[in-house]
Amino acid sequence: MPALDPTDLWRRPERSVVGPKPGHSRTGIATAALQIADQEGLAAVSIRRVAASVGSGAASLYRYVKSHDELVELMMDTVSSEYHLKPAAGGPQEQLLHLARQGRRLMRRHPWLAPLLLTRPSMGPNSLRYLEAALAALAKVDLPGPAKLQTVAMMTAITSAFVQNEMATTHPTEPEGVASGRGQYLTEALMAGDYPHLAAAMTGHTGEGQPDEQFTSIITNYLTGAGVPS
């Protein structure tokens, strides 16, 4: 009997009890993949690329990870170990705000994370620890369970959106040739007089608040609206 092991990454033991000892490890593979993703984006994280970076053949990676999706899952949970989950001082709102700040920090450090968190929530131990911490902050709040879950989900979603907005506006991700391809139509349409309100909004003076304060107020506003007391 070929020892059918669980389909779930987190249930599967890293190393089986018999056979040659593996030349690599999950964390080694994960850190290699993380480095690639941080530097060249998630699209650069291919099985072959990670394998080469670790120093093994491409097919060997499948001894550690069942699919490319699982590799991403592993990356997400590995990066989730960077959370500082010490419960903050203050009421539920302050504690959740602290967790949201942690999320923002993580998404800024690893730009590939933000889109993923919305599409494909991670279910690994570290990710669940974060979720658990958030729910612990809501323990004494009088809200039905699913509502609490939704509140946390929306909070990270808002964080993700904020970070992506933030980095898109401040970080010139494009090579900036002359008028970098994309958006060329925009400028033309704006000068042609279509979208007058858009033109007005874009030429308007920049907002007065620092991004940190903006973020704080957005999260706080959402939480109070959702019924989370301070």
Added chain:
Amino acid sequence: MPALDPTDLWRRPERSVVGPKPGHSRTGIATAALQIADQEGLAAVSIRRVAASVGSGAASLYRYVKSHDELVELMMDTVSSEYHLKPAAGGPQEQLLHLARQGRRLMRRHPWLAPLLLTRPSMGPNSLRYLEAALAALAKVDLPGPAKLQTVAMMTAITSAFVQNEMATTHPTEPEGVASGRGQYLTEALMAGDYPHLAAAMTGHTGEGQPDEQFTSIITNYLTGAGVPS
């Protein structure tokens, strides 16, 4: 001189003035791609697949669309033509709420849209028309231009997150074998007693509100918090 045309999809004329008339059209290609995406997901929308669906060779598609990314851009803007942008009655908040509802409708109709809107905002004419309508609703609101832009962006982000949440919980996207692979660890960990707050939240009685009312209240709460008067 080989008539270098703009790199921008929306600036490039659909058909040049000389040469044989194209056998296909952007809208034809777009609708074919849309159908595939709606039925089988965005991942199924490959150049070859769309070409076959339209009845042409794979390489021919590049006469209408410069890259796969541009195809997606085209899809996003094409689908944005389904918005009902008639200004609603009421103050800024009601008008924005109406637009948010439109967004939710669209994202539910085309599940592939929600993740894309967050990662890769569309800049086509129809998408810009939506943005323009939102900014028009904010015309008389005393907020700096960038703040208005951010407000609209956050609104659609919240909508996207809500829809994805909504469809993930109600729509069993997985084949549901026995304990469908993913989440097997979760149930085990829950029964083992880790994540007690999570366990409590998941076994709690379901929320009382209809999703539509939930959505309305979330958007409304956000808008009032952002300083948008009703």
Added chain:
DNA sequence: CTTAATTGCGAACGGTGATCGCAATTATCA
């Protein structure tokens, strides 16, 4: 020492986005 399981991995399969070159088509100009 035998046995059974596991590891590493080269080779291969099917699919992907994208490019190139060429024959066929067609509007404009002489």
Added chain:
DNA sequence: TGATAATTGCGATCACCGTTCGCAATTAAG
């Protein structure tokens, strides 16, 4: 009415992708 120049359709091809298969090498248990 040609002749010209640009454009279209597209087969062939390249590089890369995720994934599977089969096999030699390795190692722990009996």
